[in-house]
Amino acid sequence: MRRAAICTLVVGAALALAAFAAESSVGAGSSGQSGTTGTTAGTPALAPAPKIVKDPIPFGADRKEQMRRYSEIHYGIDSYHIVGPHLVIWHYTASATFSSVWNTFAQDVPDVQYHVLPQVCAHFVIDTNGTIYQLVPLNIMCRQVVGLDYTAIGIENVGFSDQQVMGDRAQYHAALELTRWLRCKYGLPVKDVIGHNESLSSPYYIEHVASWRGQTHQDFDHHDMQIVRAAVARLPCS
Numbered sequence: 341m342r343r344a345a346i347c348t349l350v351v352g353a354a355l356a357l358a359a360f361a362a363e364s365s366v367g368a369g370s371s372g373q374s375g376t377t378g379t380t381a382g383t384p385a386l387a388p389a390p391k392i393v394k395d396p397i398p399f400g401a402d403r404k405e406q407m408r409r410y411s412e413i414h415y416g417i418d419s420y421h422i423v424g425p426h427l428v429i430w431h432y433t434a435s436a437t438f439s440s441v442w443n444t445f446a447q448d449v450p451d452v453q454y455h456v457l458p459q460v461c462a463h464f465v466i467d468t469n470g471t472i473y474q475l476v477p478l479n480i481m482c483r484q485v486v487g488l489d490y491t492a493i494g495i496e497n498v499g500f501s502d503q504q505v506m507g508d509r510a511q512y513h514a515a516l517e518l519t520r521w522l523r524c525k526y527g528l529p530v531k532d533v534i535g536h537n538e539s540l541s542s543p544y545y546i547e548h549v550a551s552w553r554g555q556t557h558q559d560f561d562h563h564d565m566q567i568v569r570a571a572v573a574r575l576p577c578s
């Protein structure tokens with residue numbers, strides 16, 4: 341049941357364009373992220389975080405409970421809190437604007453592909469001008485990749501192909517800098533910066549629902565992620 345589809349978010353983003361008025365009101369609750377690169381005595385300072393614009397989607401008690409339930413069913417984890425994280429996962433949105441993606445993620449209705457709650461999301465969305473937006477705290481799971489949500493931070497890039505994102509200097513640079521910061525903050529090896537299309541080969545893959553196994557999308561495949569990982573490997577942590 342391999343789909344030719346792109347990201348989970350894609351179709352939803354297109355629908356959102358038509359369906360929702362922009363609701364960029366940001367609630368007060370961008371909690372849960374340390375937001376610092378904090379140093380401890382005796383360890384070298386981490387490279388600073390890139391500029392991140394906080395633009396949180398609503399993620400209240402209902403959505404947290406939906407995420408907890410999803411996590412219990414699909415991962416056997418009775419929590420909506422991220423384990424680790426152990427992965428940074430790259431995506432593209434297959435949509436043209438940040439606002440359409442934000443609106444899709446914010447509207448907590450069953451997703452358009454699997455028709456379950458909570459709605460899909462990603463922790464970060466990078467616009468084509470290189471602006472990095474954070475939508476979800478780093479300690480909360482987002483449904484972004486079947487089999488890996490429990491342990492992955494998701495980065496969505498506004499655009500329609502790996503090549504478009506990697507050919508956009510501002511956006512690609514921002515994505516690399518964000519990846520550097522996350523990788524270093526959590527001490528992740530470069531190999532655990534992966535593309536959505538590489539999800540099935542990750543050793544962290546867990547899917548308890550048999551009919552969901554084998555699902556992936558085409559965004560950021562192995563060939564392109566080899567280029568990304570080589571670039572990430574050249575970015576030191578301190």
Ligand SMILES: [Zn+2]
Nearest residue numbers: 347431536559
């Ligand atoms: Zn994706």
